[in-house]
Amino acid sequence: MSQPSSSGAAIRFDAVEKAFDAPGRRRVVALQDVTLDVAAGDICGIIGRSGAGKSTLLRMVNGLEVPTSGTITVDGRDVGRAKGAELRSIRRDVGMIFQHFNLLSSRTVYGNIALPLEIAGIPASQIRPRALDLIARVGLEEQANRYPAELSGGQKQRVGIARALATQPKVLLSDEATSALDPETTQTVLALLRDINRDLGLTILLITHEMAVVRDIASHMAVIDGGRIVEAGPTYDVFVQPKHPTTRSFLSGVTGITLPAFISDRLQATRPDCASEEVIRVTFAGNHATDPMLASLTAEMGVGVNILAGAIEEIGTRPFGNLLISVDAAKGAEARSYLERHGLLTEVLGYVR
Structure with missing residues (x-):
């Protein structure tokens, strides 16, 4: 199933397939005929069980995986065909936050957030105000000089979000960003992502196996099962009238009905x-x-x-x-x-x- 195309798509998957060669010359198809648009400024949640293909789908948006066939475009640029400087430019426009934070233990909060700017060759005179502004945005002014080992899980994820915003991306990818957090901290992080989406007009694509996360933050959603998008649309419409058994199964878990x-x-x-x-x-x-x-x-x-x-x-x-x-x-x-x-x-x- 596909979501209809729209000219305002920030991310577009067009008939995407991804296959891997497994041991014993066995071919494993991770994604099949995925067609999906994520409109500019939307928060789109991709929900699926472990092994459904959602992580592979996410990794193709910033070129960490290349489709076997089909195309993925970000802001009109074909990620799968991009090389060298063009691919680096796309990746600067695509920030990513991770389930397990992926912070450098040897760097402070400030140092972790400044790192992408240093790699991008931004002058030091511009790095400091940018990093301090991001630290303030995520509410970590008092932790700016602390190391990851001194932070709670929620604080680490806030650092990860600020770091992902450092290069002023147009798209933010969230890879199970709340799965390692307790429910109260999850709500705090989701509120921060909503604020970022509203204030910066950032397009957010998140993957999760938690329907409650999709319910609480996503304007649009897609359900992936066995490497295929089986249902997609505005979150409210999918919740009210789920059409696929996999969607209904997820909904029964979140509503308790x-x-x-x-x-x-x-x-x-x-x-x-x-x-x-x-x-x-x-x-x-x-x-x-x-x-x-x-x-x-x-x-x-x-x-x-x-x-x-x-x-x-x-x-x-x-x-x-x-x-x-x-x-x-x-x-x-x-x-x-x-x-x-x-x-x-x-x-x-x-x-x-």
């Missing part, structure tokens, strides 16, 4: 002949996310509703909720029709006696 065992163990795909209950997923989106529609269903239609599980989430500033309910199977179609007429989404999960 799963059927109780005493229901799931008895769930049948087809309606039995005897008296039964229809199990329905109801999605409340947008303006209807907090409407008391189930109470209205009972009051107006006389349909009794059993609530099995539920939660209300927020994507950006837009709320949405998921409820798992059961109703008399004989009234299931009537109940779903009523809910859908009032702007809700419904899905039959099965039947129980």
Whole structure:
């Protein structure tokens, strides 16, 4: 599956394939027919399980991996074909932050942030104010002269972010940047990335296996499975109407909306002949996310509703909720029709006696 192209793409993957030669002359295909646009100024999250191909995808954006076929362009420049000075120029426009920070233990916070500027040949008179400005941006003024061993995980990641911004890139890549952090520190780092995206207009492409990270920061997302993009689009739309089983699996983990065992163990795909209950997923989106529609269903239609599980989430500033309910199977179609007429989404999960 691909996301439609747009002329404002900062990063574009066009029919990308990546294969590796494994031992025993076996060919391993890591990515297949990946077509995806990341619009300038967006935060795009790529989510997938370990081995899905997301790290390979990310590494091709700054030329650390070259596609076997297809093209990757950054700001209109073909990364796979770039060599020498052109590739170095692209890499200066692409900052990267890492899961395990990758800081030099022998350098202070200031020294780590100044390093990319030194490598780029920036005059020393320009390096100091630039580095100090970045230290202030990530809130580490008091730690400027400390070494990595003296920093917490969150502080180390802030150094990594500041270092990635040193060359004033147009694109920022995040390689599982919050996976090694506790939940509270993760939220702090995500808030910093949101601020950077807003203040600098920076395009951010992040990979993760945590749906909560995508929910909390990404304007757009793509789900990768077996080296293919199986679903992509605005984050809100994907959360509200997931189409692929892999997406639904990730969503069940982040929302906690799963059927109780005493229901799931008895769930049948087809309606039995005897008296039964229809199990329905109801999605409340947008303006209807907090409407008391189930109470209205009972009051107006006389349909009794059993609530099995539920939660209300927020994507950006837009709320949405998921409820798992059961109703008399004989009234299931009537109940779903009523809910859908009032702007809700419904899905039959099965039947129980």
